[in-house]
Amino acid sequence: MRRSTALAALTACAGGMDLLSVTALGGVFSGITTGNLVHAGHGAGTAHWPLAATAAGAVAAFATGAALASRTMGPSHEQTRARMRLQLALQTTVVALFAAGWLLVRADPGTLTSPLLLGTAALAMGAQSAWARQNGTSTTYLTGTLTAAVADTATGQGLARHRWDLTRLACLLAGATTTTLVLVWWAPAAALVPAACALAGAALWWPCPHTRT
Incomplete structure (x- = not known):
């Protein structure tokens, strides 16, 4: 239950990060790579190169985050509670850095700060996605x-086993x-929502025993 609640909190974090990315950081996602590939294709097909570059950059940052997280955790047979905790702490820190940057620019990122914030958000979500995968689930897609x-439901098997999925x-x-x-209400504080969710998820998961998936 504690582990599932932690993953639910991290999913709420992903929802907040994507919302800020779409509305204020170039109209692309930080955690939904398939959507960004569509944006990149749209940008390339219409010669809207800034959109294509923004989407491609987000995909690259997401992939980098996933790769770095996977290296930190190691292969499944080498993963330990300490490695999982280290990676959780690192990705939570990146989300906190994103929130600090958002506050610093007062929710009004410029030409230089917008790509930096988007890259930071996508890096964090890529790392979170890789970490959640080792917990047997997803928080970003x-x-x-x-x-x-x-x-x-359509085949009569019911929703009982999907309770946490739907959560x-x-x-x-x-x-x-x-x-x-x-x-x-107050735009500079908006990034504190996903940051708080990430911190809550980390705090909930921290005492959980490590299980390999």
Whole structure:
């Protein structure tokens, strides 16, 4: 239960990060690579090179985060609780750095700071995605989660085993919604929402025993 709640909190973090990326950092995602590939294709097809470059940069940063996290954790048979904790601490720190940068520019990133913030966000989400994968789930891409729940319902198998999957979907929505409300209320504080979710997820997961997947 504690582990599942931690992963739900990290999913809310991903929702908030994507919301800020889409609305203020070039119109692309920080954690949804397939969406960014579509944006890159659109940019290339319409000769909208800034969009193509922004989307491609986000994909590259995401992949870098996933690669660095995977190197930190090591192969599945070499993973330890200490390595998983180290990676969790690192990615939480990157989210905190993103929030600090967002506050520093007062939610109004310029030509130079916007790509830096987007790269930081995508780096964090790539790392989080790789870390969550070693916990047997995903916190950044949930299309397959929804597909599985709908398929089981349509075939009469029910939703019981998808309880936490659906919780993560709800948390993704809640993270994006809450971040939006804060963005409207006081924009510089908006990045504190995903940062708080990341910190909560880390605090919840920290005491959990390590299990290899």
